Amino acid sequence: MPELSRRRLLRAAGGAGIGLLAAPALAACGTSSATPMRSGRAQIKFWTHDPDYIETFQTAVKDNSLMRGSRFNFGLDVTSSAPADILTRLIAQAVADGDTPDLVGVNVDQFPRVMHASIAQNLFVDLTDTVRPFGDNLSKLDPYTVDGAPYGLESGAAITVLYYRQDLFEKYRVSEKVDTWEEFLEHGERLNTDHKVSVGMIATGDNGSIVNGFLQFLLQRGGGLFNAEGDLILDSPEALDVLEFMARGARSGALLALPDPYSSACAAALKSGRLAATAMPDWYKNAGLQTNVPEQKGRWRIANLPRFAGGGHIASTMGGTGFAVLKDKSNSVAALDLLRRVYLSREGQILRYRVGGYLPTLQPLYKDPELVASKDEYLDGQRTFDVYGPAAADLPVFHQAAGMHILTDVLGGPILDALKGRTTPSAALRAGLKAYRQQVKR
Template identity: 75%
Template sequence: MTEISRRSLLRAAGGAGLGLLAAPALAACGSSSAAPLRSGHATISLWTHDPGYIKAFQDATKDTRLMRGSRFDYSVKPTIAAGSDVVTRMMAQAVADGDTPDLAGLIVDQFPRVMNARIAENLFVGLSDTVRPFGDDLLKLAPYSVDKVPYALDSDNSITVLYYRQDLFDTYKVPEAVETWEEFLEHGERLAKDHKTSIGMVSTGDNGAIVNGFNQFLLQRGGGFFNAAGELTLDSPEALEVLEFMTRGVRSGALLALPDPYGAACAAALKSGRLAATAMPNWYNAYGLQANVPDQKGR
């Protein structure tokens, strides 16, 4: 049995079933002073903003189907930090030749910070060999690639759904299925007038949240930022309809204007019942609802 370094071990983790959910960060994993690990216990340090990543990897290490008879007994040592801090600390530790994580959960808007000066190449493991067998089945490789080399994999498809309080919809007689946006907005206007309750929200804070909120409505309307030729299409009929929808909703109170869809103001609106529904990606269940209103589970 050949000896392998920690760097080689983590490169091989994808083949052992542990490398497909986040980007392996290896700036400090190839220390020549570290004794080669042949088998047995291997502690994987994970830095992330998302408790879901921690659970996913901890569950994976106990799943015999994923481990596929690996000769390594993995355990995960997590460190929680803000999304922007994960990248900042990794880069600082790498520059100082310090202890960088073995795995890192990255927010997509943070990845551009490592796309210059060969930072990604020196900080992460290229995943070209890992993704090659999957062909075109993997989504969204481009946002995590530098010079056509992917360094991270998206952990979710971010499908937008409508979260709604079924108890409030029943009380206020809002049907769970409506034919059009306009009809939905009419119910929201009624709730805002009679009960000071909104059925959606619009971000007014940072540019990223504003664009994301607009894009969710735009995609539902069948539009997009670019056409097939790659040309910007913000003046499309669909985009104008979305702006009109959002404007009407905010003016009537059907849509609640919030500076941060993930912050304290939104949490307060959810807890008080002032926000009875919202269109958000599927990961919002863990981030927004379970984190802020666990008492509303099942409702």
Template identity: 50%
Template sequence: MELNRRHLLRLMGAAGAGASGLGALAACSSPTQGPPLESGHAALSLWTHDPGYATFFTDAASDEALVGGSNWTYSVEVTSLAPPDVIARLVSQAVAQRPLPDLAGLEIGQFPRMMGSDIAENLLHDLTPLTEPFGDRLLKTQPYTIDGKVYALESDNSVSVMYYRADLFEELGIPEDVETWEELLDIGAQVAADTGQAIGMVSDGDNTAIVQGFTQMLLQRGGGLYDADGNLTLLSDEAVEVLELMAEGVSTGAFLSLADPYGSATAAALKGGGLTATVMPNWYKVYGLEANVPDQAGLWRARNIPRFAGGGSVSSTMGGTAFGVVKDQVLTDAALDFLERCYLTPEGQLARYHAGAYLPTLADLYETPEFQNITDPYLGDQRIFEVYSVAAEELPVYYQGAGLVVLRDTIGGPILRALKGEIGAEEALTEGVSAYERQVPEQ
């Protein structure tokens, strides 16, 4: 299928390639290397931005519990690339008919760049035959779905929970079971006035961080950026309500406004007890809490997020990385078998959790003893899947659209101004959407 040349040029520009790289090629597809390998040794190539995935897949290739009985034996050669470069290089290599990987790690915020101009359809194998038997018990397929077809499998549900300092909550008289955001915000405002300590944070850094934080709360409330068809749905009562609540939290001091959830200012707030709680995905425990305040092991706990009084979930999601299989290559069938074993079997999901704390995407596994019996030393030996299982059951659906990269740039600034109290929430969202619609044609 023919691709939009302007879109390809834009993607290739991000990879540093010029228009000459297109040559006479109009279609974006993987080079044909010969007939598929039906058995034997499969030396798979994998592109990813995260060394954790590199380690997992490399180890999985020789794990008999995962690959035993396969028609293939496996080895994995990893190429490390920045998240945007994975997609840019996939496109440029395909257009130039140069070698492509067998497996590609696609960061969730970058995947929308593959949703236009039939790029995913031309480059990636349709995984729907693998996912359909699981129905809605296979979580988080929607961000990687185009026209009803799934092109990548999520590695980690990135389930958002509320992490909180149990000792500080007790000291400040904050109940651990506050039911609604509105109630917690009132408590947080009083705590901030009395002690200067905050019960949450919002980002005032770059557009990506700003929009991610807002989207996390919007999904929890029951809203979203796009619908299943890729149409923008941002202008909604839920979006206005969420942004108003976030702005109120900043104005009262209940929420700290921080540029980077992993940066020095956040680390200082955690170390000094100025930030007593935060809503973030499961991976933040490792990359945010344990990395910045390892000495606070045993003091932190996790709970499900307070609901909004107007409705929604006790759960949300933010971030993620999915793996797709490049189509029409010698090792495509072998890569499909390997990915299925690693991502769609109980053994593979348990191995992923123990390798990097990646939460299972098969919903039924959350209630099994293998996961329910896991205790987390950093969280005071809490049986953490008692929290994650509730969150997974209420995990909101997250749809993406091809224009998401533009949307982040157009709404990030207005959202930040609303958080600072410079403009109202509805005005901010309307301004951002208007700018978006001038740049992205209607679906």
């Protein structure tokens, strides 16, 4: 298909609604090609939204042991922007056959934008052959997989654990090993009644925060929003169980209602001790606790999540960034070599953990002596891999679909209504499902 026609289709795909374009039409189109460079100086155009990723890759290209044996001498030209802006600009530049990156970090919440009309297939290198040698040892490919092919490598496992104030748990006689969420809520109800203290939080602000909080519990319970084929699976006993649990927690005060986990209200709750625990991913220690309550160093600990009585996992996940290589560019081979070294080697994954705090996505590393022996000073010297190891082995699978943004928009309001007692959990889920199916025909 001529390049002009491809650009017209890609332009339409970038702005049109899901279902307005036929995926086979884009799949049949080629991309503009360039002679791939096979060795020598590779100045990689690198786009990301997070300074920690910049520092990680800048450190990696200077690490002689990590780069040993590469045919390339790497440099980085860095562009930093907001997650949504990165993908918008990337698609616009691809449409114009303009200045696209060689290596790009796509926020997990943004990736569904390229999951329809063969956009991912036209933009990114298919990583199937790259990841095949790792089999089931490589986690969190599913959120960046389209039609069975992965197009991004997750930066960190983003394992959700229970953060808790050890001193407050001791003061208020809360066991550090509570078996179920249902039992945990009973402690929270008592603490809220007696001391105005909560043992978790729920988001009540924007739709993204609301749905992400619900999804984090839903994945742990063993449910999901979509299956591997992209079909909606929200109409499930697990979804109802989770929303009833959240509504009960909100009603009793065991779970503190906050705009989002990063708001000033959340910071105030942490500082005052009103929030004594919360289920959040590993990255929340840096983004939430150390940022807002550095003076509480030594008081916090982590533990695996209590299970739901109805079943599920001891861990969950939320957030992440997948790094993808742009296809058919002169630096595509070099960018893939760099990504392999930083993301698919023991040395690269340990470097990522040391520099940016990113938990490994290679399962065997949770038994690596160097990581197992590591201690976290903010958590009073706790050996965190004693917690992360079992959690990584029981991490739920997370699938996305092209309709993820629509579902987030239509589901946030009904969930909020259920949390605030304006409707029942079952009615909220029915409303969200009905609104989604009216907009997306599958």
